[in-house]
Amino acid sequence: MKSFREATAVDQDRQADLDPQWAVGDKLHGGYLMAVLGRAVAATAPLPHLVAMTTTFLRPPAPGAARVEVEALREGRTAGQYRARLMQDGTPCAEALVTQGTLDASAPWWARAKPPALPAEEDCLLLPSNQPGSPFTVHLLDVVEHRLDPACLGFAAGQPSQDGRVAGYLRLADGADWDPLSLLIATDPAPPVSLTLGVTGWAPTLSLTAYVRRLPAPGPVRVVMHSNEITSGRMDEVVEVWDAADNLVAQATQLAAVRV
Amino acid sequence: MKSFREATAVDQDRQADLDPQWAVGDKLHGGYLMAVLGRAVAATAPLPHLVAMTTTFLRPPAPGAARVEVEALREGRTAGQYRARLMQDGTPCAEALVTQGTLDASAPWWARAKPPALPAEEDCLLLPSNQPGSPFTVHLLDVVEHRLDPACLGFAAGQPSQDGRVAGYLRLADGADWDPLSLLIATDPAPPVSLTLGVTGWAPTLSLTAYVRRLPAPGPVRVVMHSNEITSGRMDEVVEVWDAADNLVAQATQLAAVRV
Known part of the structure; x- marks a missing residue:
């Protein structure tokens, strides 16, 4: 099984080898594809870290060979702006706008957000990649351990919640600490809020x-995701990702299509 | 003074005439530029409404002639994906990823968000475009009326807040009701949270x-913006925009550079 770093590698010709392990059913995970795009940008950008990224998903790529096109839109002293496209067989699969900058681990100048209240990690439930009764395998869960707050899991017993919240602890199964690129995986956790609502x-x-707001401390991250509507x-x-030292390390928001 | 519709018009050749009125100091307002880009996309897209948009700001354009380049990335039955670029004198000023879809005014299938608690509109304070002591004129405030919760305005009396919140009522000064494109203006309200913190x-x-989540009801919108860190x-x-009928009509998040 490849490590996160190996699975997201991009060579000098911007060729990637998309790894079937980072998938939900037969679809490669969005956060994984974002990390591949982000790694290709980082390979060319003078500034070291991804600080912002918006990705539009066009067509699901298959595992295997893919290429990342990167175009610098503006390179400044403290921020660089890039467009990145994931291409497979001449077809665009995803397009992203990426901002590069410099992250550190300093204390915030000002903060209002509070770390989430979660049960202890050992009291959370490790999601299996093969859930009994699930119509597909969530291969991703064998490389990214998700331990979820039991309060989110009523849907699995036929008792969906109305909270619209998914929360838990995430660790890379290869034992690696989180970094600015792997945090992109944590910004798109499983399952979607809609599933907890019974959809x-x-x-x-x-x-x-x-x-990505800061270089994360070693250890698991806590992820809290909620929907408004x-x-x-x-x-x-809307997702917040907190590190083991109680720092907000990443934030995300996504719009997804849901058939209700 | 041009209406919002006139100020954001894009002709058949995708030429716009950027209006100096929609500016903060000598910089055209981000939400205004987003609306120009969004209008150019809507002119070519089969689906009627802008539902998601991420814009990266590259170089501030000057008022006057500009051109919008639009490329369709994927056009599906319920969602279309586009790239739009604002060009001036051959130079890209902003690039956006836009999702088109269909909005309506139906009740949410599920909702968790609650309308904001704000003082009555008449108890909020109309921001002047020429604030005494301000180093520049906020021309935007003559076309978009901002009535702010007095609790946000301590900074103006030398007493910055630690709340990290800006909230108030917005109306288009030309009397037009809000629509999916003008709501983009409301997703980038004045002033930035940093100013309320004393920066x-x-x-x-x-x-x-x-x-953009829904077609807005007539009347003012309420905007609540807060920062996490x-x-x-x-x-x-992070911004929520609520219409006069207590519906969440738009949401936004931005990352801005701040020198503290």
Whole structure:
């Protein structure tokens, strides 16, 4: 099994080898594709870290060979702006706008957000990649351990919640600590909020925006995702990612299509 | 003075005439530029409404002639994806990823968000475009009336808040009701949260993501913006826009550079 770093590698010709392990059913995970795009940008950008990224998903790529096209839109002293496209067989699969900058681990100048109240990690439930009764395998869960707050899991017992919240602890199964690129995976956790509300269908992401705010401390991250509304067949999901030292390390928001 | 519709018009050759009235100091307002880009996309897209848009700001355009380049990335039955670029004198000024879809005014299938608690509109304070002591004129405030919750305005009396919140009522001064494109203006309200915290410098947007959730009811919108953190010279701002019928009509998040 490849590590996150190996699975998202992009060579000098911007060729990637998309790894079937980072998938939900037969679809490669959005956060994984974002990390491949982000790694290709980082390879060319003078500034070291991805700080913002919006990705539009066009067509699901298959595992295997793919290429990332990167165009610098503006390179400044403290921020660089890039467009990145994931191409497979001459077809665009995803397009992203990426902002590069410099992250550190300093204390915030000002903060209002509070770390989430979650049960202890050992009291959360490890999601299996093969859930009994599930119509597909969530291969991603074998490389990214999700331990979810039991309060989110009523849907699995036929008792969906009305909270619209998914929360838990995430760790990379290869033992690696989180970094600005792997945090993109954490900004798109499983399952979608819609499933916790009892909507079993696929919730394809239309657009996902992630901000990385800080270099994460070692250890698991806590992820809290909530939706505000499901309206006209679309759901928003807002995510905060907190590191083991109680720092907000990433934020995200996505709009997904939901058939209700 | 041009109406919003006139000021954001894009002709058949995708030429716009950027209007100096929609500016903060000598910089055209981000939400205004987003609306120009969105109008150019809507002119070519089969689906009627902008539902998601992320814009990266590259170089501030000057008032006057500009051109919008639009490329369709994927056109599906319920969602279309586009790239739009604002060009001036051959130079890209902003690039956006836009999702088109169909909005309606139906009740949400599920909702968790609650309308904001704000003082009555008449108890909020109309921001003047020429604030005594301000180093520049906020021309935008003569076309978009901002009536702010007095609780946000301590900074103007030398008493900055630690709340990290800006909230108030917005109306188009030309009397027009809000629509999916003008709501983009409301997703980038004045002033930035940093100013309410006592940081007087410019807070240029690196990337702004807006979702339009519903066709708005007539009347003013209420806008609530808060930041989670200012860290490493960057600030997030999260915005909710509610219509006069207590519906969430738009959401946004932006990352801005702040010098503290």
